[in-house]
Amino acid sequence: MSKTGTDEQRPSLGNSQATQSIKGRPLMKGLKNMKELSLIHRLLFGLISLTFILAVSACGGGDDDGFVPDDDDLKTKQTNPGQPATPITLEGSGDDVLEFSTQQDGPVYFDLQHTGTGVFFVDILNLEAEQLQSLLINSGDVDVRRVANLDAGSYLLDIEAGGDWSIIITPPSQGTPDVGTDIPSPVVKQLSLRSSAQQMDSSGTVPVTLTALARDANNTVIEGASVQFSSSDDDVAIEIIHATTNASGIAEAKIINLNQNTDRFVTVRATAGEQTAITRIQVTDETFDPPAQIFFSGTKEGTETFSVRENGTIFLEIQQQGNGILNASIRDSNGNIVHTLSIASGTDDLYWAQFLEAGDYTIEISGSAEWDAALTLPQPAKETDSSVYSVTLLSTTPQLPSSADSPITLTAFIRDANNVLMKDVPVQFSADSETAIQVIRDITDETGTAQATLNTLDNRANRTVTASATADGRVGNTQVQISGTTLSIAGSSSSMILGDTLTLTITLRDSANRRVPNEELAVSSSRDNSIDNPSPTTNINGQAIVNVTAQQGGQDTITVSGAGTTSEFTFNVSTDTLAFIKPDTDAEVELGTPQEIRVLWESAGTPVNGQTVRFTATRGNFNPASGEVLTDADGEATIEIDSTTAGPSIITANANNGPEATSEILFVAAEAEKMMLQASPAVLGTNPDNQDAEQSEIIAIIRDPAGNLVKNKLIRFNLTDVTGGSLSPAAAITDAFGRAATTYTAGNSPSQQDGIVIRAWVDDKPSVEEEVKLTTAEKSLFITLGTGNVMEKRDSVRYAKPYGVLVTDVSGGPVPNAEVTVEIWPTQYFKGFWQKPSPTLPWEQVTTAGPCANEDVNRDGILDPGEDSNNNDLLDPGNIVTLSMRELTTDSSGFADFDVVYFQQFAQWVDVELRARATVEGSESTETIYFKLPIFAEDVDPDSSNPPGNPSPFGQSATCADDS
Numbered sequence: 001m002s003k004t005g006t007d008e009q010r011p012s013l014g015n016s017q018a019t020q021s022i023k024g025r026p027l028m029k030g031l032k033n034m035k036e037l038s039l040i041h042r043l044l045f046g047l048i049s050l051t052f053i054l055a056v057s058a059c060g061g062g063d064d065d066g067f068v069p070d071d072d073d074l075k076t077k078q079t080n081p082g083q084p085a086t087p088i089t090l091e092g093s094g095d096d097v098l099e100f101s102t103q104q105d106g107p108v109y110f111d112l113q114h115t116g117t118g119v120f121f122v123d124i125l126n127l128e129a130e131q132l133q134s135l136l137i138n139s140g141d142v143d144v145r146r147v148a149n150l151d152a153g154s155y156l157l158d159i160e161a162g163g164d165w166s167i168i169i170t171p172p173s174q175g176t177p178d179v180g181t182d183i184p185s186p187v188v189k190q191l192s193l194r195s196s197a198q199q200m201d202s203s204g205t206v207p208v209t210l211t212a213l214a215r216d217a218n219n220t221v222i223e224g225a226s227v228q229f230s231s232s233d234d235d236v237a238i239e240i241i242h243a244t245t246n247a248s249g250i251a252e253a254k255i256i257n258l259n260q261n262t263d264r265f266v267t268v269r270a271t272a273g274e275q276t277a278i279t280r281i282q283v284t285d286e287t288f289d290p291p292a293q294i295f296f297s298g299t300k301e302g303t304e305t306f307s308v309r310e311n312g313t314i315f316l317e318i319q320q321q322g323n324g325i326l327n328a329s330i331r332d333s334n335g336n337i338v339h340t341l342s343i344a345s346g347t348d349d350l351y352w353a354q355f356l357e358a359g360d361y362t363i364e365i366s367g368s369a370e371w372d373a374a375l376t377l378p379q380p381a382k383e384t385d386s387s388v389y390s391v392t393l394l395s396t397t398p399q400l401p402s403s404a405d406s407p408i409t410l411t412a413f414i415r416d417a418n419n420v421l422m423k424d425v426p427v428q429f430s431a432d433s434e435t436a437i438q439v440i441r442d443i444t445d446e447t448g449t450a451q452a453t454l455n456t457l458d459n460r461a462n463r464t465v466t467a468s469a470t471a472d473g474r475v476g477n478t479q480v481q482i483s484g485t486t487l488s489i490a491g492s493s494s495s496m497i498l499g500d501t502l503t504l505t506i507t508l509r510d511s512a513n514r515r516v517p518n519e520e521l522a523v524s525s526s527r528d529n530s531i532d533n534p535s536p537t538t539n540i541n542g543q544a545i546v547n548v549t550a551q552q553g554g555q556d557t558i559t560v561s562g563a564g565t566t567s568e569f570t571f572n573v574s575t576d577t578l579a580f581i582k583p584d585t586d587a588e589v590e591l592g593t594p595q596e597i598r599v600l601w602e603s604a605g606t607p608v609n610g611q612t613v614r615f616t617a618t619r620g621n622f623n624p625a626s627g628e629v630l631t632d633a634d635g636e637a638t639i640e641i642d643s644t645t646a647g648p649s650i651i652t653a654n655a656n657n658g659p660e661a662t663s664e665i666l667f668v669a670a671e672a673e674k675m676m677l678q679a680s681p682a683v684l685g686t687n688p689d690n691q692d693a694e695q696s697e698i699i700a701i702i703r704d705p706a707g708n709l710v711k712n713k714l715i716r717f718n719l720t721d722v723t724g725g726s727l728s729p730a731a732a733i734t735d736a737f738g739r740a741a742t743t744y745t746a747g748n749s750p751s752q753q754d755g756i757v758i759r760a761w762v763d764d765k766p767s768v769e770e771e772v773k774l775t776t777a778e779k780s781l782f783i784t785l786g787t788g789n790v791m792e793k794r795d796s797v798r799y800a801k802p803y804g805v806l807v808t809d810v811s812g813g814p815v816p817n818a819e820v821t822v823e824i825w826p827t828q829y830f831k832g833f834w835q836k837p838s839p840t841l842p843w844e845q846v847t848t849a850g851p852c853a854n855e856d857v858n859r860d861g862i863l864d865p866g867e868d869s870n871n872n873d874l875l876d877p878g879n880i881v882t883l884s885m886r887e888l889t890t891d892s893s894g895f896a897d898f899d900v901v902y903f904q905q906f907a908q909w910v911d912v913e914l915r916a917r918a919t920v921e922g923s924e925s926t927e928t929i930y931f932k933l934p935i936f937a938e939d940v941d942p943d944s945s946n947p948p949g950n951p952s953p954f955g956q957s958a959t960c961a962d963d964s
Contacts (some may be wrong), residue, residue, distance in 0.1 A: 087111070087170040094161055099127075101154040106172030107147050107237035107256075110135055114142040118162010123150055125156040133258070144205050147256045149237040188225050190215040192319060193270040193277035194374060199419070200257055200281045207254040208237070208281055211295075212270040214249045214371065221249025225272050233266045236283075254464065257283050272634040282390055284417065294375040298365060304375070312378020313421050313447065316352045316363070324368030328352065333360040338350045353413060353421070353447055388425060389417040390585065391476030393469040397522020400456060400465070402485040403512035407438070407455035412469035412476060414444050421448020431467040433482075434459040444471075460485050460510040462521070462564030484511020487521075487560050487567035494571045494860070496550040497578075497659045504569060506536070506544045506560050518839060521562035527552040529573070533819060538845075540836035541946055576603045578613075578659040580651075581636065585663050590670045591708065594623065594640040599653045599661060604763035607635025612656050615639050618871045618962060619649035619667060643667040646708040646866040647736075648961035664961060666736065669708035669866070672762040676858060677770035679744070679758070681926045682915075686723070686776050687746050694746040696774055698727075700760045701857060702738045709738030709857065722758045723747035724775055732764070737857050738866065750777045780813060782808045783918050784926035793936060799907060800884070800899040805927075807894050807918045814894025815930035817919045822898060824887055825913045827930065828853050829877040831960075832909075833951035834940070843940040843947050845908055852876070852960035872963040877954065878960040880906050881933065890918075900933075904948035907935035 015420045087109075090098070102108060112135065114120035120142050122135040132155070135146040139162070159165065196209035216227040225245045229238050241252035255268060263284055269279045296304045308314070319324050330338045338361070339354050365373060392413040400408050410429060414422045427450035429437045440451040454467055465480045490505045506523075508516040517540045523531050529551050536544035548558060550573040558569045582598040589595040597615065601608040608631055615627040620643035629637045643649065646669045677700050684694045698717065702710040704850075713734045719727040724747025732740035744758060754773035761769035782805040791801045807818040830850030833845045856875045857866045863875050870876060881902040888896035900914070915928045939947045955964045 011892075018374055036602050058941050085328045087168045090167045090169065091165070092159070093163075096159045096161075098157040098159070099154060100157060100169070101152075102150055102171055103152050104172050105151050106149070108172065109168075109169035109170040110146045110148070111166075111170070112136050112142060112144050112146060113166040114138070114140075114161060114162020114163055115165075116140070116161075119160060120162070120165060121158075121160040122146075122167070123158040124150075125158055126156055127156065129156065131849075144203075145207075147237045147239075147258060149234075149258055150255065154910065156779055187216060188214045188222060188275045189217040189273040191227075191270060191272050191275035191277045192372060193268070193279045194295065194372075195255075195268070195279050195281050195374065198282060198376065200255065200283050202257050202263065203931035204257045206245070207256040209241075210238075210253045210255055210268060210270070210279070212245075212272070212277065214251070214272050214275075216246045219249075221245075223247050223249065224251075225251070227251035227893060229255075229268065230271070231255070231266055231268045233264075236266055238268075246562050248677045255281070279681060282677070284389070294377070295373070296375075297370070297372040298367075299370045300368065301364075301366050302371075302373075303362055303364050304373070306375060306377060307360050308356050308358050308377060310378060311355070311357050313353050313355045314378060315376040316373065317363065318367075318371050318373045320367050320369055320371040325366075326368070326371070327364075327366040329364045329906045330354070330356070331362045331364065353411075353449060354892075355447055371598060388414055388422065388472035388474045390415045391427075391469050391471050393467060393476035393478045395467065395478050395480055398479070398481060399676070400454065400480050400482045401511035402456055402460040402462060402482050403510040403514060404456045404458075404460065405512055407453040408456055408480065409440070410452045410467055410469065411435075412444075412450045412471070414448050414450070414471050423448060425450075425471050428470045429467070430470070431465055433434045433463050433465045435465050435467075435482075437467075451802070454480060456482055460516050460563065482564075485509065485516065485563050485565050487562065487565050489558065489560055489567050489569035491569055491571060493660075494573060495658075495660065497574045497576060498550050498553060500550050502548045502550070502571065504546050504548060504558060506538070506546065506567075508542045508544075508563055516563060517542055517562050517687050517891070521560055524559050526559070527554060527556040527573070529556055531558075531856050540839050540942070541834075541950075561752070574659050576601065576608065576655065576658045578653055578655050578661040580653070580661055580663040583663075586832070587665045588711070589641075589643070589665055591643055591646060591667055591704070594642045595639055595665065596638060596662075597651060597653075598636055601635045601637065601655055601658070607631070607633065608655075609633050609635060610811070613637035613660075614654045614656070615641075615651060616650045616654070617641060617649050619643055619645065619647055641665075644706065646704075646711070647869045647871065648959075649871075650959070650961055652742055664959065666711075666712040668736070669704040670710070671704045672702050672710050672713050672765050672768045673705040673769045673818045674703050675760065675762070675768050676703075677758075677760050677772045678858075679772045679774055681775070681928075683775045683926070684746050685777060685925070686748055686750055689748055692745045692775070694764075696744045696745055696746075697741060698758055698760070698772065699739055699741045700732075700734075702734050702740070702762065702768070703866070709736070709964070710734055711736050711738065713738075713740070715740035715760055716763055717742045718759045719744070719756075720759070721747070721751070723749045723751045723756065724754060725776065737853060744774060746776045751775055764800050778810075780868065781918050781925035782810070783820070783916050783925050784808075785916050785927050785929050791934060791936060793904075794901065797903055798901060799904050799934075799936060800901050802897065802899055803914070804889070804897045805888060805916045805918075806896055807890050807896075807925075814890070814892070814893045815918075816890055816894060818890040818894070820888040820890065820896055820918045822883055822888065822914065822916045824881055824883055824900065825859065825879045825915075826854055826880060826910050827913050828911045829954050830909050831952045831955045831957060833956055834947045834949075836942075840942055842942055845943060848956050848958050849960050851911065870963045872959055874963075875908075876963070877910055880910060883910055902933055903938070904936070905953050906951055907939075909933070909935050909949055909952045909954065 103665060112122055117140055119139045123131050124133045124135060125131055132296055192213045194211050202210045212227045214222040216222050223245055229241055235258045237256055237258055239254045243251055245251045264284055265283045268279050294306055329340045332338050394411050396409045412427050414425045416422055423444055423446050425444045429439060429444050429452040431437050433456055436455050436457045438453045442450055444450050454943045462483050462485050465482060467478050469476045486509055488507045491502055493502060496502050506521055510516050517538050519538045521536050521544055523534045523546050525531055530549040532547045536546055538544050553573050553575045556571050560567050576602050578599055580599050582596055599613060611631050612628050615622055620641045623640040629639050631637045646667050648664060648666050650664050652662050663835055679696050679698050681696055684696055700715045702713050704710050711734055714731055716731045717727055726745050729740055729742055732742060734740045753775055756774040757771055759771040787803045791799055794800045805820050807815040809815055828851035830847050832847040834848055836843050855869055857867055884899035884901055888898060890896045910933050911932050912933060913928060915926060917926045957964045
């Protein structure tokens with residue numbers, strides 16, 4: 001910008017703010033010698049009054065008469081008080097000093113015109129003649145607008161002119177609001193803000209228009225919404241055009257620069273209710289033509305035609321109301337698609353820069369909701385140097401998933417002073433907050449862009465990241481929100497009593513639902529109840545376990561925070577206690593016999609009288625049938641229970657909105673009615689002297705008339721055998737599954753077919769008896785089952801454990817073509833979970849209950865009475881394992897191979913029995929082994945994220961009597 005005069009005449013203002021009293025040059029034309037006369041024009045536009053100070057100068061400057069300007073020298077236009085401000089026009093010639101005052105804070109506009117060849121300087125001074133702001137330093141013909149952001153008060157306007165001048169002063173708007181019916185303000189749910197240009201002239205001659213668009217929750221534009229425009233930059237002024245949205249949902253304002261010497265970015269905000277929108281405008285001290293922009297909008301599909309005057313790059317920004325597919329294509333004047341700008345799925349914004357040759361074009365936009373678009377067209381090239389003027393950094397999405405699975409792309413746009421995108425410029429990318437930058441292209445291409453990707457790496461906490469691009473000392477920034485990490489809290493109960501301990505399992509997951517290890521958490525109680533570990537760290541499973549001990553009554557909220565997220569768990573602490581008095585835990589109750597159940601309810605040690613206690617049981621029937629009884633004066637509630645089926649029963653007593661207690665009893669059948677006697681195996685070999693390898697297990701199963709398994713019956717066994725075999729023990733008592741067992745050990749000589757007889761009977765009812773027959777023979781076949789230390793993953797859900805069978809004769813030679821039958825049977829199962837003691841150690845198994853016997857006692861696959869011990873209407877563990885082949889034939893070396901196949905989730909939670917039986921020319925032999933289904937070693941090593949079957953598929957409770 002050119003100016004006339006020397007530095008001594010016009011010292012620099014620096015960055016002084018217009019409203020501060022900062023010492024500057026003394027008032028020109030010798031204020032000390034001038035004759036002062038105040039002529040107060042009380043102008044009726046309500047805000048500005050003017051006092052004119054006429055200077056007597058030896059140089060003859062100012063008016064010819066040296067006194068008050070006449071009507072030809074000074075003309076004013078007035079407005080009515082209470083109405084929006086109307087400009088006042090002042091006209092004169094030569095030098096003058098004017099005093100004016102403003103009664104309201106805000107922007108005051110000065111439209112300055114000058115004709116002639118002399119200088120035209122206009123300054124704002126305070127009343128001490130100290131310069132506050134230079135409005136204009138120029139010469140010759142001038143026609144510009146300037147703005148000053150002034151506090152209410154009095155000021156001097158110092159004018160030095162070589163010719164005729166005119167100044168139009170426009171004060172801050174002021175009006176009298178209409179009085180009408182109160183109408184509730186519309187609720188703004190979406191607010192967007194756009195500027196008419198991306199750059200603003202630092203001289204203050206060209207304001208930029210701000211346009212705010214308000215929508216409700218249904219994406220409908222809102223009329224009558226109040227919008228506030230603001231900026232944290234003190235060197236700009238904002239003039240409101242209309243602060244209330246019109247029928248198109250739009251409110252407008254203008255922004256203009258006040259400080260002529262600052263090259264910077266200005267952040268502008270629009271606020272409506274709880275919604276805020278932001279845009280940034282670059283202030284530049286270079287002369288530029290405002291970029292041509294086209295704004296348009298549509299719902300789902302829309303088109304817009306435009307022309308490119310010279311080859312250059314267009315910039316397209318589309319904001320869609322909601323996530324969904326968003327396409328944009330450009331067609332030339334012949335209807336041919338020139339470029340498909342982008343196809344974005346799962347995002348609501350699209351930003352793009354595209355080089356186009358001069359010509360006419362049509363842009364087609366296809367979305368899934370309403371959208372707004374802004375198209376910036378290239379401007380004619382200007383002469384400029386090759387230095388970088390601006391760096392704009394954009395991201396493909398403002399949010400980055402915390403899982404590190406989906407990096408986002410950063411694109412830096414490098415422009416010169418004429419907004420021309422620059423090629424072959426080195427760009428350096430960076431980011432904070434433990435993120436990673438991978439450079440795709442660090443030198444700009446013909447589109448003036450460089451690119452990199454941003455990812456989270458190991459830090460999966462929610463946080464805000466600032467990414468930067470630097471080129472030739474210029475920096476562009478953008479902020480990205482890393483999100484998606486969540487905390488969940490699981491507790492065993494939502495109610496406690498004083499003194500009880502509640503275990504909480506806290507799980508931290510990232511945006512991909514993967515668990516996050518080694519993250520420190522903070523745990524607090526709103527009631528100051530005791531927490532054993534208020535600063536836990538998640539284990540390799542992304543979990544932390546804390547115990548809360550109830551010390552304060554009432555509702556408590558446990559708050560867990562960490563990794564940029566927070567979660568809460570609420571429970572009630574009761575001062576009441578509820579305890580079983582009768583019967584004892586694990587008491588046995590005969591079928592058909594009513595059993596009294598009694599609990600005691602106390603509050604702070606005092607019996608609770610007349611309150612309802614609700615009883616529930618996993619087996620049996622209550623009397624009364626509702627299961628609800630009232631406490632008596634002693635705080636006791638009594639009810640009876642009986643059952644027609646044998647098995648365990650878990651009884652729960654619950655006080656309404658109060659404490660809870662649990663006890664377990666066992667219903668047993670007392671009357672023996674029938675017996676099943678089994679031998680496994682029924683054919684076995686003889687034992688050499690002093691050996692006992694050849695044995696058979698003899699099992700008696702006792703049931704009552706209804707088929708229930710009978711417990712606590714003494715079963716006696718008797719052996720008839722001439723081969724020297726033995727039976728031990730001679731008697732056994734049936735267990736909860738009605739079973740009593742003894743073992744037969746073969747002698748050293750063979751028997752006749754079915755020559756060995758074992759008889760069993762119920763001691764107190766001998767009529768309930770059975771016998772089983774066995775055969776011993778010299779073994780001509782020997783079977784061996786074996787495996788190795790290798791297993792395989794058949795797929796993502798199954799394991800296969802290789803096994804082999806070897807059949808040999810008495811001399812150890814292989815028996816080829818032997819027919820072998822293999823069978824497998826789950827014998828028992830376990831409950832529990834896997835945990836990792838430390839990040840460097842392998843996973844370890846924690847068993848909470850077991851072994852729990854296979855409920856299919858007689859191995860017939862049928863749910864018989866009394867077999868469903870956990871009362872879930874299933875036979876547990878079920879047939880959860882199989883074989884790749886059941887019928888085998890040995891090869892020439894006597895071997896045959898097969899696999900044990902099972903789902904990965906059952907590994908280490910089930911024990912099995914594997915039996916092989918071989919037959920050759922009438923000779924038969926069997927072999928049985930027992931083992932636990934193994935787990936793949938890599939699935940429990942320190943690097944494994946989580947083993948299969950965690951927790952156990954059969955539950956985590958401490959008893960086999962339920963299925964939880």
